[in-house]
Amino acid sequence: MTEQNTAPAPAPAFPGGTILGYPRIGRMRELKKALESFWKGATTAADLEATAKDLRLANLARLADLGLSTDGSAIPSNFSFYDHVLDAAVTLGAVPTRFADLRAADGSVDLKGYSTIARGVDAKAPLEMTKWFDANYHYLVPEIGPETEFALSSTRWVDEFVEAKAAGYVTRPVITGPLTFLYLSKPSDEAPEGFRPIERLADVLEVYGNLLEAFKAAGAEWVQIDEPILVADIDADRSEVLANAATVYGSLAALANRPALFVAAPYNSLDDALPVLKDSGVDAIGIDLVRGSVPTGVDLSGVTVVAGVVDGHNIWRTDLDAALRKAGEVEALGATVTVSSSTSLFHVPHTLEGEEHLGEELISWLAFADEKVAEIVTLAAAREQGEEAVADALAAARAALASRKAHPGTNKADVRDALAAVTPADLSRSAYSVRAAAQDARFALPELATTTIGSFPQTPEIRKARAAWAKGQIDDAAYEEAMKAEIASVVKLQEDLGLDVLVHGEAERNDMVQYFAELLDGFDVTVNGWVQSYGSRCTRPSILWGDVTRPEPMTVRWAAYAQSLSDKPVKGMLTGPVTILAWSFVRDDQPLGVTANQVALALREEIRDLEDAGIGIIQVDEPALRELLPLKKADQPAYLEWSVNSFRLATAGAKDDTQVHTHLCYSEFGEIIDAIDGLDADVTSIEAARSRMEVLPAIKGHGYERQIGPGVWDIHSPRVPSTQEITELLELAKESIPGKQLWVNPDCGLKTRAYAETTASLEHMMEATRAVRG
Ligand SMILES: Nc1nc2c(c(=O)[nH]1)N[C@@H](CNc1ccc(C(=O)N[C@@H](CCC(=O)N[C@@H](CCC(=O)N[C@@H](CCC(=O)O)C(=O)O)C(=O)O)C(=O)O)cc1)CN2
Numbered sequence: 100m101t102e103q104n105t106a107p108a109p110a111p112a113f114p115g116g117t118i119l120g121y122p123r124i125g126r127m128r129e130l131k132k133a134l135e136s137f138w139k140g141a142t143t144a145a146d147l148e149a150t151a152k153d154l155r156l157a158n159l160a161r162l163a164d165l166g167l168s169t170d171g172s173a174i175p176s177n178f179s180f181y182d183h184v185l186d187a188a189v190t191l192g193a194v195p196t197r198f199a200d201l202r203a204a205d206g207s208v209d210l211k212g213y214s215t216i217a218r219g220v221d222a223k224a225p226l227e228m229t230k231w232f233d234a235n236y237h238y239l240v241p242e243i244g245p246e247t248e249f250a251l252s253s254t255r256w257v258d259e260f261v262e263a264k265a266a267g268y269v270t271r272p273v274i275t276g277p278l279t280f281l282y283l284s285k286p287s288d289e290a291p292e293g294f295r296p297i298e299r300l301a302d303v304l305e306v307y308g309n310l311l312e313a314f315k316a317a318g319a320e321w322v323q324i325d326e327p328i329l330v331a332d333i334d335a336d337r338s339e340v341l342a343n344a345a346t347v348y349g350s351l352a353a354l355a356n357r358p359a360l361f362v363a364a365p366y367n368s369l370d371d372a373l374p375v376l377k378d379s380g381v382d383a384i385g386i387d388l389v390r391g392s393v394p395t396g397v398d399l400s401g402v403t404v405v406a407g408v409v410d411g412h413n414i415w416r417t418d419l420d421a422a423l424r425k426a427g428e429v430e431a432l433g434a435t436v437t438v439s440s441s442t443s444l445f446h447v448p449h450t451l452e453g454e455e456h457l458g459e460e461l462i463s464w465l466a467f468a469d470e471k472v473a474e475i476v477t478l479a480a481a482r483e484q485g486e487e488a489v490a491d492a493l494a495a496a497r498a499a500l501a502s503r504k505a506h507p508g509t510n511k512a513d514v515r516d517a518l519a520a521v522t523p524a525d526l527s528r529s530a531y532s533v534r535a536a537a538q539d540a541r542f543a544l545p546e547l548a549t550t551t552i553g554s555f556p557q558t559p560e561i562r563k564a565r566a567a568w569a570k571g572q573i574d575d576a577a578y579e580e581a582m583k584a585e586i587a588s589v590v591k592l593q594e595d596l597g598l599d600v601l602v603h604g605e606a607e608r609n610d611m612v613q614y615f616a617e618l619l620d621g622f623d624v625t626v627n628g629w630v631q632s633y634g635s636r637c638t639r640p641s642i643l644w645g646d647v648t649r650p651e652p653m654t655v656r657w658a659a660y661a662q663s664l665s666d667k668p669v670k671g672m673l674t675g676p677v678t679i680l681a682w683s684f685v686r687d688d689q690p691l692g693v694t695a696n697q698v699a700l701a702l703r704e705e706i707r708d709l710e711d712a713g714i715g716i717i718q719v720d721e722p723a724l725r726e727l728l729p730l731k732k733a734d735q736p737a738y739l740e741w742s743v744n745s746f747r748l749a750t751a752g753a754k755d756d757t758q759v760h761t762h763l764c765y766s767e768f769g770e771i772i773d774a775i776d777g778l779d780a781d782v783t784s785i786e787a788a789r790s791r792m793e794v795l796p797a798i799k800g801h802g803y804e805r806q807i808g809p810g811v812w813d814i815h816s817p818r819v820p821s822t823q824e825i826t827e828l829l830e831l832a833k834e835s836i837p838g839k840q841l842w843v844n845p846d847c848g849l850k851t852r853a854y855a856e857t858t859a860s861l862e863h864m865m866e867a868t869r870a871v872r873g
């Protein structure tokens with residue numbers, strides 16, 4: 100531990116409150132559009148730079164307008180073209196060897212090179228994409244080895260600070276911290292067996308030191324270093340993590356020429372890392388008081404705490420009284436407290452403006468990013484000037500909370516009764532052997548049965564038709580016809596290719612969660628509430644505010660239509676309860692497990708209706724099962740129990756000869772194999788191509804007896820896999836899983852792909868299957 104902080108005393112930390120970060124995509128998704136147009140070659144890098152600059156400056160002006168102080172570095176600058184972890188990688192010079200040619204003499208990569216690392220090119224795979232903590236955001240996984248030459252390789256972060264300063268804002272640059280960066284990285288292709296990226300900590304730390312000096316030289320007063328890894332129980336010895344935290348922040352704090360350091364730890368409690376940061380000499384510590392709790396048993400005298408009391412990850416209007424209470428409790432531990440959001444606001448949409456269709460009452464319960472900033476400004480004013488100064492705002496928040504609590508839609512007797520009547524028997528089907536025999540007799544599928552995961556390309560024509568329908572430019576019948584024509588063409592394509600189990604292609608779905616949210620009661624959806632999911636891809640998470648019911652069948656007419664076009668089985672396609680919760684903004688006034696079971700009961704009814712319509716194979720997707728896994732190990736068993744049970748409640752009403760499939764992607768399946776087994780699906784498809792079937796030996800070791808479809812085609816890239824490649828993957832799969840348990844399918848749905856690569860890849864998949872069947 101070092102105590103020599105020779106830097107001048109920092110200005111007071113963020114008076115008037117702050118936020119940990121702001122949405123990057125733009126109110127009108129300006130960044131998405133500019134990126135996609137640049138990638139298509141329709142605009143230049145200079146056009147993209149210009150749009151990004153306008154966006155950054157507009158955001159600064161808006162934050163100032165909303166009341167964040169322009170003094171004391173209260174306004175963060177946290178822009179990213181694609182992903183903040185990728186930004187850290189290119190800034191540190193951590194570009195994988197296969198992309199070395201993209202670097203200029205000074206080590207930097209331009210926007211084209213940066214995009215290539217994110218998206219891949221020809222034979223070069225992009226960085227792997229995976230879930231960011233427990234969010235529906237995906238970061239790019241840096242690849243680090245002994246060969247990685249760390250050096251300050253980009254001036255972008257400093258340039259953006261300078262740009263803001265020139266516009267009159269001394270912002271607080273936000274960067275991903277060295278611990279989070281290295282613990283989230285994976286070993287490079289060149290790394291020897293057993294190498295861990297964290298072994299390079301000393302080298303990385305040196306570059307962070309250089310970076311802090313560069314910020315200081317540019318005039319930065321504060322820098323925010325995000326270290327969410329410190330709140331998570333990861334696959335590393337906790338004492339190692341804590342020792343590294345002490346080293347990193349002790350040595351960065353000891354730098355002579357640095358801005359004040361604010362270490363932020365969103366997404367849960369710091370627990371035993373809090374005393375370590377406190378003793379390190381950093382100038383402020385950000386704690387999450389929404390997911391995490393007020394620290395206990397620690398003296399925070401002399402510590403500046405940025406108290407995350409406004410939920411950055413959900414959209415409910417804040418209980419301002421409770422927020423003030425929490426801030427007071429932290430103050431009682433001796434800390435100097437500034438109020439803030441619990442996480443960056445990039446998990447929520449920009450603004451409620453334009454969402455008036457939601458109705459006054461629902462709107463009064465909500466706060467998106469801009470409204471949250473206003474809440475923080477109110478809280479800071481209450482603390483600095485006394486509650487009388489903001490009495491009206493406090494009263495309005497109380498009234499909204501009361502109205503939400505009293506609303507009949509949040510407490511429906513029929514829903515409560517139906518859940519209370521659920522018995523353990525409702526969660527179980529017959530033994531798998533009994534089901535398998537019935538399904539074999541019904542479907543007589545070949546070994547290595549071929550299928551796809553559900554969606555086919557969402558073409559511009561489909562999206563245009565839906566947009567026209569939403570605007571009333573075409574009527575229901577015309578839209579219905581357009582979607583049916585699409586379904587018919589997708590069914591025909593699959594028959595021509597010779598697939599064994601078909602899908603209808605999901606043309607009618609804007610999104611696999613929003614589609615259901617629009618048809619279920621208890622949800623509402625936004626028109627412009629976009630949130631970045633990865634790169635330029637966004638979703639509009641639905642708002643699950645009330646008790647859930649299904650007024651009428653949601654998928655049956657599309658499924659029945661598709662089935663009417665083929666003698667082969669067409670899969671019914673549903674999204675599971677956990678994923679519907681994970682990708683929506685979910686009510687925070689009851690346990691998630693209760694809400695999941697309400698959704699499950701609605702899906703259970705849907706499955707019965709699909710069966711009645713003659714659909715024999717039904718897939719219930721749960722790609723987010725791993726995503727909601729709590730960051731703290733102690734919380735995981737309870738989560739796994741309710742999540743698995745909600746899936747079973749949704750599916751266990753199926754008849755023996757109905758084949759239930761599930762699909763999971765973006766998962767580190769190893770950790771949740773027991774849970775996957777617990778789902779009791781007859782067939783499970785998983786993402787496996789990029790990892791070359793890595794998980795199958797573990798599944799074999801687990802004694803998994805049901806059927807499994809490891810993906811043989813990485814659909815996240817436009818690259819077409821060769822027949823040879825797929826054949827090899829199938830041979831590899833057969834080493835772990837007997838042919839009669841094995842299915843052949845892509846990694847995930849094809850909605851983000853175009854037809855050219857889809858058709859070619861599926862042809863190769865079918866050729867490879869025929870070759871392996873022999
Ligand atoms: N919710 C969710 N989370 C998920 C996934 C997912 O599928 N859904 N998949 C995983 C990966 N994440 C993904 C997230 C988004 C997309 C994606 O494709 N998003 C689309 C938007 C999808 C959508 O909502 N489409 C709507 C609206 C499309 C749109 O932008 N329309 C235009 C108008 C259409 C036109 O004239 O061309 C507009 O509103 O301006 C529709 O089809 O109806 C995009 O960003 O481009 C893919 C994967 C994990 N998390």
Ligand code: MET
Nearest residue numbers: 552553554720722848849
């Ligand atoms: C992100 S999982 C996607 C599953 C869905 N059935 C699809 O094919 O698009």
Ligand SMILES: [Zn+2]
Nearest residue numbers: 722764847848
């Ligand atoms: Zn998927």
